[in-house]
Amino acid sequence: MEITDTEARWAEVIGRGFAPQGIVLGGIVDGASIGEGVRDEARQSPWYFAIGLRAAILLVWLSPLWRLGRLHTFEGLPLDERVALLELLMKSRVYPVRLALMLLKLTVCMILVGEERALRRVGAYHLSEGETLVPLGKAQP
Amino acid sequence: MSVVAARKGAFIDASDEGVAVDEADFVVVGSGAGGGAAARALAAAGQRVVVLEEGPFLRAADLGYVNRREMTRLFRNQGKMAAFGRATTPILQGRCVGGTTFVNSAIIWRLPEKVLARWHAEHGLADGLRAPELDAAYAQIEEEMYVRPVEVGVNAGRQDLLMKAGAEKAGIVGQFLRRGEKGCQGSGRCLYGCPHEAKQSTAINYLRRAVDDGAVVIAHAKVTRVDISGGRAVGVHGVVDGAGPERKQPFHIVAKRAVIVAASAIQSPNLLHRSGVRARHLGLHFMAHPGTTVMGLYPERVDMWSGASQGYEALGLRDTVGVKLESINVPPEVVWARFPGAGEKFARYADKLPYAASWAVAVRADAEGRIRPSWLFGDRVDYSLTDNDMRRVAEGMKRLAEMHFLAGATEIVTGIYGIPDVLTSIDQIGEFDRAPTDPRCYSMVATHLFGGCRAGRDPSTSVVDPQLKVHGVDGLYVMDASIFPTNTGVNPQHSIMAIATVAARRLAAA
Numbered sequence: 001m002e003i004t005d006t007e008a009r010w011a012e013v014i015g016r017g018f019a020p021q022g023i024v025l026g027g028i029v030d031g032a033s034i035g036e037g038v039r040d041e042a043r044q045s046p047w048y049f050a051i052g053l054r055a056a057i058l059l060v061w062l063s064p065l066w067r068l069g070r071l072h073t074f075e076g077l078p079l080d081e082r083v084a085l086l087e088l089l090m091k092s093r094v095y096p097v098r099l100a101l102m103l104l105k106l107t108v109c110m111i112l113v114g115e116e117r118a119l120r121r122v123g124a125y126h127l128s129e130g131e132t133l134v135p136l137g138k139a140q141p
Numbered sequence: 142m143s144v145v146a147a148r149k150g151a152f153i154d155a156s157d158e159g160v161a162v163d164e165a166d167f168v169v170v171g172s173g174a175g176g177g178a179a180a181r182a183l184a185a186a187g188q189r190v191v192v193l194e195e196g197p198f199l200r201a202a203d204l205g206y207v208n209r210r211e212m213t214r215l216f217r218n219q220g221k222m223a224a225f226g227r228a229t230t231p232i233l234q235g236r237c238v239g240g241t242t243f244v245n246s247a248i249i250w251r252l253p254e255k256v257l258a259r260w261h262a263e264h265g266l267a268d269g270l271r272a273p274e275l276d277a278a279y280a281q282i283e284e285e286m287y288v289r290p291v292e293v294g295v296n297a298g299r300q301d302l303l304m305k306a307g308a309e310k311a312g313i314v315g316q317f318l319r320r321g322e323k324g325c326q327g328s329g330r331c332l333y334g335c336p337h338e339a340k341q342s343t344a345i346n347y348l349r350r351a352v353d354d355g356a357v358v359i360a361h362a363k364v365t366r367v368d369i370s371g372g373r374a375v376g377v378h379g380v381v382d383g384a385g386p387e388r389k390q391p392f393h394i395v396a397k398r399a400v401i402v403a404a405s406a407i408q409s410p411n412l413l414h415r416s417g418v419r420a421r422h423l424g425l426h427f428m429a430h431p432g433t434t435v436m437g438l439y440p441e442r443v444d445m446w447s448g449a450s451q452g453y454e455a456l457g458l459r460d461t462v463g464v465k466l467e468s469i470n471v472p473p474e475v476v477w478a479r480f481p482g483a484g485e486k487f488a489r490y491a492d493k494l495p496y497a498a499s500w501a502v503a504v505r506a507d508a509e510g511r512i513r514p515s516w517l518f519g520d521r522v523d524y525s526l527t528d529n530d531m532r533r534v535a536e537g538m539k540r541l542a543e544m545h546f547l548a549g550a551t552e553i554v555t556g557i558y559g560i561p562d563v564l565t566s567i568d569q570i571g572e573f574d575r576a577p578t579d580p581r582c583y584s585m586v587a588t589h590l591f592g593g594c595r596a597g598r599d600p601s602t603s604v605v606d607p608q609l610k611v612h613g614v615d616g617l618y619v620m621d622a623s624i625f626p627t628n629t630g631v632n633p634q635h636s637i638m639a640i641a642t643v644a645a646r647r648l649a650a651a
Contacts, residue, residue, distance in 0.1 A: 017483060017484065018483045018484070018487060018488075019487065019488045019491075020484060020485055020488055023485055023488035023489060024488045024491050025491050025492065026492075037209075040209075041209065044213050044219060045219055045221055046218045046219065046221055046222075046518075048517075048518065049218075049219075049221040079484075080484075082484075083483050083484030083485075086483035086484070087482055087483050087484075090481075090482075090483070091558075095228070095581040098558065098581075099229060102478075102584070105478050105483070106474075106475070106478040108478075109474050109475070109477045109478040110208055110209045110474045110475075110478075111209070112474075112491075113473050113474040113477050113491060113494075114207045114208055114209050114210075114474050116207070118473075118491075119206065119207070119473065122446075122473050122491070122494040122495055123442075123444055123446070123447075123495050124206070124329070124446040124472075124473050125206045125328055125329050125330050125446050125447075126327075126328055126329070126446075126447060127206070
């Protein structure tokens with residue numbers, strides 16, 4: 001399922017609420033596009049996951065209205081208020097809201113720490129040491 | 142489609158080459174623990190065997206380590222399958238040649254004697270699953286799959302050593318895990334397939350042995366229906382998956398002797414259902430070992446992604462609380478997401494990833510769910526953990542938190558909605574006693590799936606008989622964890638392989 005350019009942009013703004021630029025692993029993944037990552041995720045995922053992702057984006061985007069009673073979108077809030085709102089939503093008493101926020105947060109983390117540079121930075125899987133893969137086994141095509 | 146009798150062993154990608162087989166003695170649906178072991182036993186007995194796997198065949202050199210990419214390639218529904226009930230619970234199942242054995246930690250546990258005794262006494266399986274035959278199969282599998290414990294100085298990671306220290310200080314009996322591996326270098330990538338071909342999945346072991354004995358293993362061959370005619374399974378219908386030129390081509394393979402369904406606890410019952418089998422208990426009694434993790438942050442680097450993906454288990458609570466505790470190297474992307482909050486504070490947690498240790502509690506859950514085909518989801522799983530299950534999960538998490546602190550952790554991430562996100566002292570672990578019993582307050586993942594085609598002597602309460610033949614249908618067998626009539630409390634790969642080996646040998650000799 002394809003998400004729109006607008007949804008991708010919203011996802012970028014929300015994602016940077018979770019993980020502001022310049023901070024994650026010293027800023028080495030600042031160049032990563034969360035919006036494009038979310039677009040890829042929606043494209044490759046089962047339809048129900050993609051719909052959940054789109055619903056979560058919309059839910060957060062409009063949350064100042066329904067959660068704070070303020071006539072703003074998420075982008076209309078200053079960064080510290082965006083962060084506070086995300087934390088409020090993650091602590092919501094309503095399970096689907098918490099689930100939606102968990103989905104978004106996990107997706108953002110997948111995109112940012114899933115970057116090769118990030119995995120090397122955290123020292124995952126011996127990546128910093130380099131490795132040699134074994135040749136194919138005899139019975140493989 | 143060319144017509145080739147399955148006489149010469151080969152791995153084939155149907156997406157590129159088509160399904161170049163139209164007949165075999167035995168058609169095995171699924172290539173995981175059950176399918177791999179059944180194929181190996183049948184081929185070794187001189188039978189013509191074709192194994193059909195809907196997922197891809199992956200080479201060691203193709204395997205990566207970026208979670209988003211590998212989950213998409215190796216797991217069912219791109220790793221985004223879930224059970225629905227009181228909470229939404231993700232389910233992880235491999236979908237590739239080797240099935241879940243390709244993406245698990247290759248942990249080897251024989252079926253506990255108590256569990257087998259219960260199957261004999263309560264489900265009438267004494268004739269089908271005899272202990273001496275199973276013991277012989279276990280011994281053979283352990284030898285052929287190079288089973289040995291994780292070893293300090295070889296492939297035990299620092300988080301395994303920390304867990305050992307924590308368990309010992311907490312007085313909980315534990316041990317290094319026994320795994321099927323040969324030459325494990327501790328690259329920590331079991332979840333994505335082993336890049337060194339050290340971990341012994343069926344893809345690199347039993348299926349190769351089967352191919353050496355003449356079996357044909359076909360990837361990207363999705364079976365849609367077992368062909369049942371006159372009360373007998375006579376073949377399978379399917380369609381080619383993947384992205385190659387043969388994609389979407391239908392195929393039909395005749396099974397001269399039998400069709401063996403080994404497609405997992407979710408897909409096997411649904412395949413039988415789609416094939417017209419109408420047993421009353423088909424799709425019922427679905428069970429699992431759902432689990433979650435408790436993370437500890439340590440003052441020194443842990444580097445949990447160095448070492449075997451799972452290296453140590455604390456067993457002391459298995460028979461009392463009904464939980465098993467294991468170290469597990471959850472991918473860094475997922476670990477980071479488990480830290481609380483948002484914004485700068487959350488972002489800075491990424492710097493702490495090398496200092497985190499992740500230990501899991503898996504519960505032998507009382508809950509039983511239901512599997513059924515769904516035009517919306519393909520496979521629908523209804524499953525809700527009970528309050529008693531959640532109490533035991535919380536108790537297991539409390540003990541993990543205690544072990545973390547005793548091992549030197551300075552912070553614990555609880556991961557439970559309703560109690561503090563972070564604990565900083567062992568004096569605070571009483572918070573777990575206040576944990577809610579609502580599964581929606583936890584981040585659980587369901588692995589080790591059982592039931593759906595449970596075995597039993599009585600056709601009115603089971604789907605397959607003690608020989609694992611579907612009641613009322615000749616030539617149709619189920620040989621995977623879906624036949625388990627109860628939960629086991631231990632990792633199931635070894636039990637599945639041994640049971641499939643015994644049943645397939647008997648079938649070949651019949």
